[in-house]
Amino acid sequence: MALRTPIRVMATASAAALALTLSACGSGGRGAGADSGDGALVWALTQGSEATFRASATEWNKQHPDSQVTYQYFQNDPYKQKLRTAVGAGNGPVLFENWGGGGLKSYVDAGKVTDLTPDLDASPEWKNRIFPSVLKSATFDGKTYGVPVNGVQPVVLYFNQELFKKAGAEPPKTWDDLLALVKKFKAQGIAPISMGGASKWPDLMWLEYLVDRVGGPDTFAAIAEGEKGAWSDPAVLEATRMVKQLVDAGGFAKGFTSVSADTGQAEAQLYTGKAAMILQGSWGYGTIATGAPEFVSAGNLGWTGFPAVTGGKGDASNIVGNTANFFSLSAQASAKEKKAAVAYLRDGVYNDTYIDSLLKNGDVPPVKDLDAKIEASANADWSSYVYNLTGDAENFQLSWDQALSPELGNDLLTHLDQLFLGQIGPEEFCAQMDEAAAK
């Protein structure tokens, strides 16, 4: 569920990636270039925080002429494959951006990533400024293999204030409120909820939240541990039933299964007044603010947390989403490269100018004691909401498709798609996921 790439750029990006591979070969593999032998080469993504990365590299290199950082940028989807191939071939960069969770774990299991725990423990002021709930996504067996480098991406419920006002409705506090709102908006000929269902991963946000609200964080923890029969847990079954209930009640806009989440058309349904609500990651704010700036500046965009479920075990302050993106250190890098990279992560990332730059782009970094800075930032309302939401959250669950192994994550998305389409029922979904997990 990380930042998704519009597919139209994939072809060009692949070509660019190929060209970069060739040029990288020319400059001698994973080194930072011929002129600075003990610098660090960083691979990062073009979307999201590229502007901040660029500024940070320029500043760092000015102050540290003897250990330069060099960034190379890639598009999201081709990047995953390029990274895998390059690291598998022993040709990866010194630092690479990733999403933590199951994806990072497969690199850890293959022995390709350096354990950063000793370095973090050696500099408490570095370790202690990061939200522990976020650091958890890159921590396996008590060892930390990555540090967050950009903003948190919790999933929130956005709504169209205008439509709510017209309908005399309040943002939903509980699941029953939400179901009542579905009826209310349907009666007015407005789609209650829009969703980019063709991309499958937006479906997952509903299941993640419902499982958490019904069964608490332990339910998914058991799934992530690979416990036998964990997918048939009563809480998962109940949550899938609630999903089905919402779909059957016509909660989602007609044709939601053919709306792609990459094109911003689900968000467009919200700000054009076709739909009243959308559940989306924090990047949805950027999509809406770009697509309809006047809609946001007029105060028509509302947001709230996922509703509580009466009688459920999960705390309503729990959130799901992408914790942040991480930089991980290659195990194949030389000692000098590692030293330079750790120094950059410690002093160059999340320093004052870095944080200012993130906030300016609407990114909210998972760093403690930022309230004053956020109140002074451009999107203060939104940024402080996200900041407090993340800071107050009892539990911040990493998106399941990132937390699980890529193989199981893929099965999950397809089966979930079938559940939303009504091709399989809740019981069948749980049974099939148990079967897939047992493989």
Add this chain to the structure above:
Amino acid sequence: MSTAKAAATPRQQGGPPFLMALPALLLFGVFALVPMGIVVYLSFTHWDGLGSPAWAGTGNWREALTSDVTRHALWLTLKFMLVSWLVQTPVSLLLGVFVAGRQRYRALLAVFYFVPLLISSAAIAIIFKNLLDPNFGLGASLDLPLLNQNWLGDPELAFYAVVFVIAWQFVPFHTLLYQAGTRQIPASLYEAAAIDGAGRLAQFWHITLPQLRYTVVTSSTLMLVGSLTYFDLVFVLTGGGPGYATRLLPLDMYITGFQSNEMGLASAISVILVAAGLLLSLIVVRFSGFSRMRSQQAGV
């Protein structure tokens, strides 16, 4: 080149020397045969693309041959092949015969029909994705309920939507084949038929169609074998969804290999794909009489 001169150098009589084929053979070997061998080897291993491949015996093969997903993908590919052929052949045959005339307006139309072939698959997929969008697409904008269906989101419709878009892309190419084939038919045949009192329909049925026999075989072979490789357009248009509704075999291979990181299983699927392609070509050649092609114009 006179035959007398050719006879004077007997070494060349059996065609160009083998050495001249060497570069091509070398390229084919390095870029086709060797990778294919590696894929066969990988199909017997577990490999996530990161570490080193671990021997897995026949595990991947058992899974590929028994898994519902792959079997469904294979079945879907066959269905897709057949439906595509049934849609594309008549349309391109009729269009081809139509634009084979020499009138200027037909030449103009031929140019228009040809345009889809010039656009890349990815671009076509993105265009259609937007046109078929239920909220902001063609149907919604023009307020045409008939056109405003959940084309790419309904498991039944999505399959036919993909068939349609692929037909839109490839009909021009086959039209071109039929146009060329039709222009090869001697005018004398039609003149004779006209004298005998045959109408346009009879002429088409008794002259054009039989004369185009080998064009049909060529076009069908390309269509059927081509159906096995459709990937880019489907990938961008539906990503194999909704559910498994458009997960054709090449797409299944890609998703298994590069999204689930099961390279071994993906290799097994790709070997099945190669085998299916070879088998299909052989069948088409065998049963169409392509191998013993005779002149189409005996007695003319």
